[in-house]
Amino acid sequence: MSAARDLLLGESPAGRIAAAVRGGIVSARAVAEAALAEIDARDGALNAFTAVTRQRALAEAGAADAARAAGRDPGALAGVPYAVKNLVDIAGLPTLAGSRINRDRPPSVHDGAVIARLRRAGAVLVGALNMGEYAYDFTGENVHDGPSRNPRDPTRMSGGSSGGSGTAVAAGFVPISVGSDTNGSIRVPSSLCGIFGLKPTFGRVSRAGSFPFVASLDHLGPFARSATDLALAYDALQGHDPADPVSADRPAEPAAPALEQGAAGLRIAVADGYFARGGLPEAHAAVETAARALGATRRVTIEEAHRARAAAYVITAAEGANLHLPRLAARAADFDPATRDRFIAGALIPAAWYVQAQRFRRWYRDRVVALFRDVDVILAPATPVTAPKLGQETMVLDGVTLAVRANLGIFTQPLSFIGLPVAVAPLPTPGGLPIGVQIIAAPWQESAALRVVHELERRGIAGAPAAI
Amino acid sequence: MTTGKKFDAEAYVDAALPMLSFAVDPAWRPSILANFRRTAEIAEAFLAFPLDDAEEPAPVYAP
Numbered sequence: 027m028s029a030a031r032d033l034l035l036g037e038s039p040a041g042r043i044a045a046a047v048r049g050g051i052v053s054a055r056a057v058a059e060a061a062l063a064e065i066d067a068r069d070g071a072l073n074a075f076t077a078v079t080r081q082r083a084l085a086e087a088g089a090a091d092a093a094r095a096a097g098r099d100p101g102a103l104a105g106v107p108y109a110v111k112n113l114v115d116i117a118g119l120p121t122l123a124g125s126r127i128n129r130d131r132p133p134s135v136h137d138g139a140v141i142a143r144l145r146r147a148g149a150v151l152v153g154a155l156n157m158g159e160y161a162y163d164f165t166g167e168n169v170h171d172g173p174s175r176n177p178r179d180p181t182r183m184s185g186g187s188s189g190g191s192g193t194a195v196a197a198g199f200v201p202i203s204v205g206s207d208t209n210g211s212i213r214v215p216s217s218l219c220g221i222f223g224l225k226p227t228f229g230r231v232s233r234a235g236s237f238p239f240v241a242s243l244d245h246l247g248p249f250a251r252s253a254t255d256l257a258l259a260y261d262a263l264q265g266h267d268p269a270d271p272v273s274a275d276r277p278a279e280p281a282a283p284a285l286e287q288g289a290a291g292l293r294i295a296v297a298d299g300y301f302a303r304g305g306l307p308e309a310h311a312a313v314e315t316a317a318r319a320l321g322a323t324r325r326v327t328i329e330e331a332h333r334a335r336a337a338a339y340v341i342t343a344a345e346g347a348n349l350h351l352p353r354l355a356a357r358a359a360d361f362d363p364a365t366r367d368r369f370i371a372g373a374l375i376p377a378a379w380y381v382q383a384q385r386f387r388r389w390y391r392d393r394v395v396a397l398f399r400d401v402d403v404i405l406a407p408a409t410p411v412t413a414p415k416l417g418q419e420t421m422v423l424d425g426v427t428l429a430v431r432a433n434l435g436i437f438t439q440p441l442s443f444i445g446l447p448v449a450v451a452p453l454p455t456p457g458g459l460p461i462g463v464q465i466i467a468a469p470w471q472e473s474a475a476l477r478v479v480h481e482l483e484r485r486g487i488a489g490a491p492a493a494i
Numbered sequence: 495m496t497t498g499k500k501f502d503a504e505a506y507v508d509a510a511l512p513m514l515s516f517a518v519d520p521a522w523r524p525s526i527l528a529n530f531r532r533t534a535e536i537a538e539a540f541l542a543f544p545l546d547d548a549e550e551p552a553p554v555y556a557p
Contacts, residue, residue: 332539358519384552386540
């Protein structure tokens with residue numbers, strides 16, 4: 027194996043690749059070629075990518091190598107390959123957002139903000155990633171492109187809607203990917219694929235130059251195979267951007283420098299009530315395992331979480347439907363029929379329901395944020411189950427048969443609803459498949475969540491399985 | 495928000511669908527109705543929850 031491939035498929039690849047490129051130990055070009063070779067060799071079976079930006083990757087890698095050779099700083103992520111969910115604009119490509127309809131859009135003129143930021147950090151874009159149609163999905167399945175498959179077991183779901191983002195990182199094609207999370211679309215694939223993910227605070231990472239879904243709830247964020255890599259990616263992505271109307275005008279607060287503090291001094295609690303039931307035993311056992319390792323005995327109750335999930339559901343359906351009305355009018359037959367019918371139903375939602383959901387959101391936000399006076403971090407399951415089989419439509423939870431698609435997000439929706447930062451740490455289960463634990467922090471306290479993730483990783487409690 | 499009167503999702507969908515700005519294939523109606531019925535059932539969870547008049551919506555949101 028080449029040194030570049032060793033780095034790509036090894037532990038904490040982003041940080042180690044960047045250090046090696048910055049130190050002149052390996053070239054960014056060799057790393058890019060290794061990533062492209064892995065994609066060529068193995069993505070046919072996993073279907074993470076919908077486009078591979080080969081020429082661009084080699085050009086960006088060459089630029090990183092040239093910067094170093096000229097004595098310039100090649101960036102904190104020098105030579106680190108990454109890919110983005112195909113709802114992020116890539117100059118020269120149409121932004122698919124998982125749809126057939128968007129294939130007819132003109133190629134993007136500019137890159138999305140997250141790409142511009144990663145490029146400034148020296149990272150190397152290798153392609154666009156598969157996703158559920160218009161992000162209205164928890165499975166990673168796509169009727170147009172086929173499903174992104176779970177590298178842990180290719181007969182199983184990657185999770186959605188950022189399915190390809192989960193697949194690509196779990197398979198070792200890239201150390202970092204970017205996805206979006208409206209109701210759980212970063213956290214569900216992180217859990218099912220067994221990798222780390224971060225949904226930052228609402229407004230922390232710019233959404234400019236990405237195809238929207240639900241303006242009130244959309245977030246962008248990174249996936250990685252270690253806490254260190256996740257923090258490095260997040261630090262490159264965060265920061266104010268006037269081009270995103272909800273971007274918070276506050277200074278960047280880098281998380282990577284604080285990681286080594288681990289969980290020291292943090293008050294950690296476990297979410298009980300809604301979050302302590304409704305999943306399979308392994309989902310709740312993973313939370314207890316993490317809590318024991320952290321010495322967290324305190325329990326807190328996030329009141330009315332089931333109503334929060336309901337309100338998120340209605341806001342999603344109403345805003346998503348509004349966004350897509352012109353396409354429903356012009357090209358309804360070109361939607362995935364399942365997505366189409368959800369959007370049309372959403373277009374019928376009475377205004378009073380939508381406004382009430384937004385009013386409830388403010389009430390709920392005030393109550394949940396108050397919990398953080400007494401605790402810094404709250405633990406909860408990420409998904410109720412490990413990865414279901416592709417095509418599986420129902421699952422049995424607590425003796426009740428439920429739809430997979432609608433219920434994979436039961437534990438994620440009540441948190442993104444109010445924009446809290448949430449990291450996911452993957453834990454093993456007795457059955458062999460991974461499952462995620464959500465590490466929830468107060469608004470703008472991503473650093474606390476990532477410190478806990480790092481603590482769980484260095485204690486050997488959490489970790490991404492080997493890439494191959 | 496609730497008055498005790500049962501919401502008739504089917505009647506509502508059949509009244510509202512023709513009001514959309516585009517024609518909907520009748521073959522899609524069962525699936526649209528199923529989705530809307532599910533939304534209505536889910537919405538009950540927060541529509542039944544009393545909020546003070548002072549609770550304003552959070553459409554532009556700063557956590």
